[in-house]
Amino acid sequence: MNKDLQIQQEAEYIARHYAPERRFLLAILQDIQRHYKYLPEAAMEKVAEYLSVPVVKVYAMATFYKAFSLTPKGKYIIKVCDGTACHIAGSMDLLAEIKAILGLEPGETTADGLFSLETVACIGACGLAPVAVINEQYYGNLTPLTLRKILAGYQGGVAKNA
């Protein structure tokens, strides 16, 4: 089946969990983002059609809110918390370490599609600063050295707890 067609069908299935009202645009896009880990163009077009909203408005939402991405994300999404507590506890050193190991700046994905790097403002785990989250797993009290070991675990295909 044509890939876009398939995406459109899936997007419509997701959208139909909500009434076709403009106020559900954000929620529908969040669900699509969760499903694909980004917002495919074909899906955004389908959502626009379903809600009778111009595509440009959907695109505006997609680019305004931080939760959305227009490009596919890696298998493992590394979120380094750069909230204030983490910042003064050394989150910059963690970012430098990731740059050194994976060559990633925040917002980028490795060529092999394994890792994406993001910074987040605060995940509220300030007591464990500095913190990073890889997919849903939290890692607290990190140092560049412990982070290096954790990443090596993911590279080897095994997610280890810190």
Added chain:
Amino acid sequence: MLKKTVYVCCGTGCLASGSHAIYQALQAQVKTLGLAVEVVPQIKKTGCHGLCQKGPLVHIAPQDVTYIHVKLEDVEEIVEQTLLQDQVVERLLYVDRQQGKRVVSKHDWTFAQKQLKIALRNCGEISQDCIEDYIARDGYAALRQAVTAMTPAQIREEITCSGLRGRGGGGFATGNKWSLTAQAPGDIKYVICNGDEGDPGAFMDRSILEGDPHTVLEGMAICAFAIRAKRGFLYIRDEYSLAVENMKKAIADAESHGMLGQQILGSDFDFSVEVVRGGGAFVCGEETSLLHSIEGQTGEPSPKPPFPSDHGLWGQPTVINNVETWANIPVIIQRGAAWFSAIGSDGSKGTKVFSLVGKIANTGLVEVPMGITLREVIFEIGGGVPRRRKFKAVQTGGPSGGCLPEAKLDLQVDFDSLLAEGSMMGSGGMIVVDDRTCMVEFARYYLTFLSEESCGKCAPCREGIKAMLAILVDICQGRGREGDIQLLEELGKMVQANSLCGLGKTAPNPVLSNIHYFREEFEAHIHEKRCPAGVCKELTVLQIDPQLCTGCGACVKVCPVDAIAGEQRQPHVLDQGKCIKCNNCRDRCPVDAIVVG
């Protein structure tokens, strides 16, 4: 047969430390032994106890024993010793530095002594997903009282008399807001909870939403009755997945218990609430942006007036209050305005929740009466600055607030005192920094955050913050020029005066307050090309003081680039060509021999 209850903290902080596995292991262990012994512990998942840094926390009632840093391998011992034999496992108790001993109950920690819990009264004390627990602690009694024994006008009067001011940071009188909305023309009115907690370093609202969701719903329902609204929305950050989940369950439970929905508590009052997940934009914490976001638009602010009390969600009169504000409402209705207004200082009544983080011994969530001094919060409750470091500043108000130096530690914590000194109450972030934080870089940090979060609608905020940030980056990287400080001040005042919404109006605060109180640090960067804290890498040279160095070799082990060498028990030498200024050696050195040149 004594019934025991084991409370395992499952707030985000403790979950990150692995508390869910502890919860499961305790449950399994109890189940295995449960039939053989006459103890029926009940394992409950609670919301945040506050002291996240010591997590996972496990509390056992009625013995009132609290264990910290519980690991999986401790579970068996806890069940054996404490549940079966009423013995305390000493090594899992919290060591209270101020008291100089291990303390059995969390209620006796020095951390808890000066606190007064109103908004957090149930957090950590009840199961986070159990309406019966909430009801058992007088939950929904205030709603019953409001609906059956009070008129809407009486309720509004009570809230006005209590002196409650909005806990989101603005400090607007809550009773006024309700009255304005009630009096505004229109049949359709809305009640909104602002749970878009975006300040980096703050997690008060998340803890309440996760740990005591019903108090927020009860507060909203009381307001809805008082302004005759039928619908409410809870706008919660999508990142707060546990809060969203708990809140959705709480809404369903409240509906099935007749506390929400049609004909609440047998009256003719209808009120329903739904959750809207935020999209991750800091500006959506601003109320007009938040309204647009709920409507399915991009979250850009509108000029005020008109205020939401006249022209809010879909153009209808709307009350928007912050999570913590809502959590205060049921208590005020139940105990009365006079009781509430007796707590706090002249212009600020009641308590305030702070997330006390940064370079502080007891990181966590605290609730204190307004009017307490910063010194009491930081040094008594917080236990001061750890690792022999020196207190440098405390930041309140997040990216909208400012830093206060040691000289201001005796300042009272309330809306007006903090504002008068160039900071602000904000939503409750309180970040302590020590002498290892560079105040120029700290200002740069906040501006970087704000430049990314500025929605771009108005030029003063969008361009002004960018221009200020460029200057700060230059200063941090050694390109600071004569006149930069004056230029920052001038730009800051322009952005404050001309921005459209609160984000821009307060954005320069972290820079201006840091310049005001730590001007010499800015000057050292600009004139001497030196970062006194040793943070800005371009301006930092680390050296080993041969007089102080004992040659213990601790630094050699932690240097990631092998830049340090030396004979044992002889002063070591640091190779400047290799040094990446990571400060690992400085952190490790037992005699502070590594100095910033």
